[in-house]
Amino acid sequence: MAENENTMNAPVSAAPKDDEISILEVCGILWGKKFFLLFCLILGAVVGVLAAYWIRPQYTSDALLQIDVSGSASAKALGDMGALLESSSPADAEIELIKSRMVLNDVVEQEKLCYSATPIGKMNRLLHREGRMDLDSLYIPEFARTEEWKAVVLSPDSFAVLDPEEKQVLRGEVRKLLVAPYAGDTLAIRVSLLRAEAGEEFALAQSSPLNVARALATGLEIAEKGKKTGILTMNFSHRYPDRAAAILNAVANAYFRQNVEMRSAEAEKTLAFLEEQLPAVKAKLDTSEKVLADYRFQVGSVDMTGETHALLEKETNLQKQLLELGAERQRLVRLFTEEHPNVQTIVAQQQRIQNELNRLKKNAEKMPKTQQEILRLQADLSVNNTVYLDMLNKIQQFRVVRAGAIGNVRIVDYAQVETKPSKPKKTMIVLGSVAGGFVLGVLIIFFLRALSPRGVRSSVELERETGEVVLAKIPRTFSRVLTNRRRSGEGNPILVLEDPDDPASENIRSLLTAVEFGMLSKTNNVIMVTGIDKGIGKSFISLNFAAAMANAGKKVLLIDADMRRGKLIRKRRKGLVEVLLGKESLDSMVTLYDNVENLYVLSTGILNVTASELLRGQAFANLVAEAREKYDVVLIDTPPVALATDAELMANLASLVLFVIKYNTHSMEEIQEMLKRLKRYLNGQIALVMNSCMRERGYGYGYYGGYGGGYSRYEKY
Structure with a gap:
């Protein structure tokens, strides 16, 4: 007989709608399917354990860089002309530079990242007993690079290379360059390190430097510590701890070298520009001297009053101040926008000095024409002489900078070899898989329930x-x-x-x-x-x-x-x-x-x-x-x-x-x-x-x- 399914008494004050579902009902439904849910939990746990052990351990190394966001010491030493050398960038810009191909291409070449030998055995991978093979060189004919090449370990110091058809192409020893003809081309390989048991297989691959550089940029994790501190932390993960540290240090060194070279090249370009402009400035100075001398010879001796000398000296000082403010404004514009308060302050000062110069010129117009002309010519000579002397001074300073150029980057901490893997988080994977199994089981239960016809409940x-x-x-x-x-x-x-x-x-x-x-x-x-x-x-x-x-x-x-x-x-x-x-x-x-x-x-x-x-x-x-x-x-x-x-x-x-x-x-x-x-x-x-x-x-x-x-x-x- 009978089902042991029972019920309750009749009168009820309010009934839920048929499409409503209470938490108690959900719990009841799940309890009714408890064995199926238990199966899903066990299945999730098994999958989680397998996944946790299938994922290769990853070791993460970290390095610390300091970026001088306020500018280099040499730039500061140049004073008003510092804007010509100042090139410091915000941290975000420096991060993008580190990930640029200009930096990473050198790392790819230095660390031989285009060549890879990946263990193949599934059981060894599951038990974390995979061997290791590092390559110094690998050349696979271009037409066969997309196919599967293998290296089979013969002994602790020897191996053989198999082509896509499982035919042996060459065999040899570790740390020797091995070359063999293949299909009208050449196969070459040099193994620098081999730690594997006899019979273990490795998949050989030669990738393009461009793709490897992109993958390296994706794997690099770079962030600034704090806000506008200029301290950058770099992290990189690899299945071999020594390779993780070596690659990260190579990135840091390549970036440091590129930064120094860039700043040295900038100083070189600025120096060349100044030396190129120097003859024109000297010629302009000579011309102003000759024009003044010719005019004095033409008009003869002119008695310059004390007021005229004071006016000339004041105009010369104002012209010099305008030049200095112009250089300072140029430096600030490279760091900030035109709307920045510091830039606007410089603009206001320039306007004030220009107004003063205009006032002096109006006062000079009241003098005799001969004195006015001599005053103008002497002011031009004074300004040109100041520009010429400043340029000679800057040329000497940039020669010093070029001789001892340093970057605005400092490597604070190099990457060290880690002893404990950072990934995978086995506990989290297993717990996540168990939770996923439970959620999947619940979804299946309610999906099948939704497909089944719904009856009256109220x-x-x-x-x-x-x-x-x-x-x-x-x-x-x-x-x-x-x-x-x-x-x-x-x-x-x-x-x-x-x-x-x-x-x-x-x-x-x-x-x-x-x-x-x-x-x-x-x-x-x-x-x-x-x-x-x-x-x-x-x-x-x-x-x-x-x-x-x-x-x-x-x-x-x-x-x-x-x-x-x-x-x-x-x-x-x-x-x-x-x-x-x-x-x-x-x-x-x-x-x-x-x-x-x-x-x-x-x-x-x-x-x-x-x-x-x-x-x-x-x-x-x-x-x-x-x-x-x-x-x-x-x-x-x-x-x-x-x-x-x-x-x-x-x-x-x-x-x-x-x-x-x-x-x-x-x-x-x-x-x-x-x-x-x-x-x-x-x-x-x-x-x-x-x-x-x-x-x-x-x-x-x-x-x-x-x-x-x-x-x-x-x-x-």
Whole structure:
């Protein structure tokens, strides 16, 4: 018989919509699939362990650089002309320079990164027992570089190279350049280091410097420590710790060298520019001297007043200040934008001095024309002389800078060889894989659940749509008493007697109370229990409902009228069929059920004719009439309505039909259709019983909903 799936009591204040799902329901669903979830967890753990050991260990080395973001000492020493040498960049720009091909191409060539020999053995990789082969040189003909080449270890100091067709091309020893002809071209290889057992294989590959430089740039992790500190940390990971440190140090050295060369080249270019401009400045100075001398010779001796000398000296100083401010502005513009406050301050000072010069020129216009001209010519001579002397000074300074040029980069810490791998994080991988297995299992459960049809869950909706009362909502249970009884093969267990504290037992007794005080006719004591389909717990409810009535002192006859699949009695024996055929009497076929006082049962019997033919005759009605006289209550367990017409044929004999609906299984249309079929033959009342319900958020199992905490041992479905 029967499913040990049960339910709860009827009246509820508010019901959730059918598309809502509570956390308790989710937990119930997952608990129902606990073995599948356990399988997913174990599978995830196995995959995680395999992945953690399959990933090759990676060792991460780090180096520390300092960038002088304020400019070099030589640039500062040049004072106003420092803008011509100043080239410091923000840290972000320096990071991009480190990752540039200008720097990394040298590293690729120096560290022989275009050549690789990767271990092939899967088991060695899983057990972290892979060997190592380092290459100093490798040349594979260009037409065959995309194919698979192998190196096979012959001994600790020798190896052989196999072509893509597994043919040996050459063999030789470590640290020797080996060359062999191949397909009209040449194969060359030089192994610098070999640590592997005989028979181990390595995949040989020659990559383009461009692709290797790009991969190296991607693998470099560079970041500034703090904000505008100029301290850069560089990290690089490799499966060999010594190679990680060597490659990172090569990057640091290459960047440092490029930085020094760039600044030395800048000083060289600036010096060449100044030396190129020097003759023109000297010629301009000579011209101004000659023009002044010629004019003096032309006009003769001119008496220069003290005021004129003061005006000349002041104009000369202002012109010099303008030159200095122009150089300072040029330096600041290379560091900041034109809108920067420092630049704007310089602009304001230039404007102020220019205004002063304009004022002096207006004052000079009041002098005699001869003095005005001499004043102008002497000012030009003074300015040109100042420019010429400054340029000579800067040329000398840049010669000093060129001779001892240094960069604005300092290598603070070189990379060291690490002893512990930084990757993979085995614990995190395993935990992540276990979590992933759980999530995958949950997704599969709910995906399959979404594909399956959804049934009615709300008793309020059920009453509203059908117009019938829901007498009880019986929770699904996995009572240990029932489980142990069934495993022992002792027959169908009676929950209300063997586990009376179970919530399902409580709700079945509530169902009994509702039937006794409101539904059962005083003149007709026949109750029929039916449902839509098999597997809904109909027989479970029939047996336990009958046992509850018997336990209350009523003499009950339970008739197993499901002559096709009756399960109230495990072994088929004579019963209902024989009585209907007139072969046996009712009293002779009725037996006490499992020694339960007041509970009698009439089994299905041995069916050898069509069940509907037996039910259509008067014999079944006579049997029920006889039973009504001898028992306080007659309970008939019928076949499902959707599978046979038997229930419809028996419905007119009952004063009450308990129509069992399994929670979240039947659609509203299906329920309404089955009720419509049943009501065509019904003479009495009909009431609904929802079975195998789960406890939903906000309401409990009838008035037993307050038992919340005691439900932890029951599945929430």
